[in-house]
Amino acid sequence: MAKQIIINHARHEIRVALVEGGVVSELFYEREKKKSVVGNIYKGKVLKVLPGMESAFVDIGLEKAGFLYVDDIRVIDSNENGETEEHTGGRRKVRQDINSLIKEGQDIMVQVSKGPIGTKGARITCNITLPGRNLVFMPHVNNVGVSRQIRDDKERIRLRKIVSNVKPEGTGFIVRTVAAGRSEEEFKHDVSYLISTWENVEKKFKTYRSPAVVYEDLNLTFRTIRDMLSPDVEALVIDDAHEYEKIKNYLTSYLPRYSSMVKQFTRKTGIFDYFGITQEIDKALSRKVWLKSGGSLIIDQTEALTAVDVNTGSFIGKKSHEDTIRTTNLEAVIEIVHQLKLRDIGGIIIIDFIDMELVENRQTVYQCLKDELKRDKARTKVLPISEIGLVEMTRKRNRENLGRYLRSACHYCDGTARIRSPATMIYDIYREIIRLTNSPYAPHSLLLGLHPDVADYLENEEMETYRSMERLVKGSISLQTSDRYHHEQYELFEL
Secondary structure (H helix, E strand, O other): OOEEEEEEEOOOEEEEEEEEOOEEEEEEEEEOOEOOOOOOEEEEEEEEEEHHHOEEEEEOOOOOOEEEEHHHOEEEEEOOOOOEEEEEOOOOOOOOOHHHOOOOOOEEEEEEEEOOEOOEOOEEEOOOOEEOOOEEEEOOOOOEEEOOOOOOHHHHHHHHHHHHHHOOOOOEEEEOHHHOOOOHHHHHHHHHHHHHHHHHHHHHHHHOOOOEEEEOOOOHHHHHHHHHOOOOEEEEEEOOHHHHHHHHHHHHHHOHHHHHHEEEOOOOOOHHHHOOHHHHHHHHOOOEEEOOOOOEEEEEEOOOEEEEEEEOOOOOOOOOHHHHHHHHHHHHHHHHHHHHHHHOOOEEEEEEOOOOOOHHHHHHHHHHHHHHHOOOOOOEEEOOOOOOOEEEEEEOOOOOOHHHHHOOOOOOOOOOOOOOOHHHHHHHHHHHHHHHHOOOOOOOOEEEEEOHHHHHHHHHHOHHHHHHHHHHHOOOEEEEEOOOOOOOOEEEEEO
16 A cells, blocks of 8 residues: 655644545654654653552653553572563563662663653653664664564575674664565674763763653654555655655665655645645544545544443444444444554453344454554554443553644633533522521621523523522522633622
């Protein structure tokens, strides 16, 4: 499937869209005031060790301390032969007490594995990785791995053999998907670059005072080139002339086979508007997603999980009811996986498929979901469809999803998407007046301050309730309306 990479590069923000077969499949954002810290390496200082949580908080210079779990702490000790061995705190036969691994006030090298999300600080690890074009360097591991996306066994063996021959002893590398078919010379260049980068990181760690950044990953534009540029990309289009020249020069020098695919967008209209990406972003922020058949998805994201509800909508099918449901669910699977990638939804995901009576239909839909998720770069785990049509799954989350990044919680409803109805407010006011009239100093006349919408409802729909309020105080109740009142706010003043 032909791919295009569309980059909107502005001084304050970089936006990248991956378009596959004319459909926007992934979106990435990076703002000047909110740059991604995932992949950055820090010299941090341990602030607090929490044995009860088997974790620690580390100051890495960000607004919130980084969270370090015991399994992500690298340990160096001696084996029976007196040789040093490196491993993590959680991969031993018996997990060590975190207090024996790190101490408060200690300087420690960590890397951000998951950026700050919501109220949580960054997730950090001592297991450092440095990404290159063809390889990912693991300085504390003596191993060679190959991306699971490379499925040809002969190619996997060839790649593993080449990297094993060119890597320094005692180091580890993972062969990336884009490295399929690459020559030994290209791997030598990557190894040399990554080893040099790592030596520079170690030098900074020894000389910098904590907290400090000792390695900062590339900006979004060049991360895109490193991680996404591959033979199946037919064009990379960017709208900034300066960045276009930088990319062109870089590719001409280091990746000449890709230099011809870089295009500068020079039209006056916005690049995302021209390629129809702006419209796709608006759809990705919508709660409801329509299926081509007439069915729909409802996607609700909460703090704990994301729920996806599948509905047949106007689709009535042509055969049996069971066949209609099966067809809708299969269509929904493809769209659900697309939406998970597009919105970058992670964590726990519950999918409520339409109930299917036949076990073979449930199995078909489940297998289709697994097959679609194989094309997703994010790590996922899926459980079979339950008898009531639910699928429980998880998807690895490294950053804020698209909805959280582009939107903030509504200050009016505090992010609940619901406020008290006018009727509820009026009955609350009625009960408050009862409490006032039952007190020793019962008022005889009141001034009621409230929002105009609630006042309109009171006068037009609840006039009898209004009269009952006046009978309770044995006097009059005057209304004072103002937009400064929240819909859920009112005030009562004695006259």
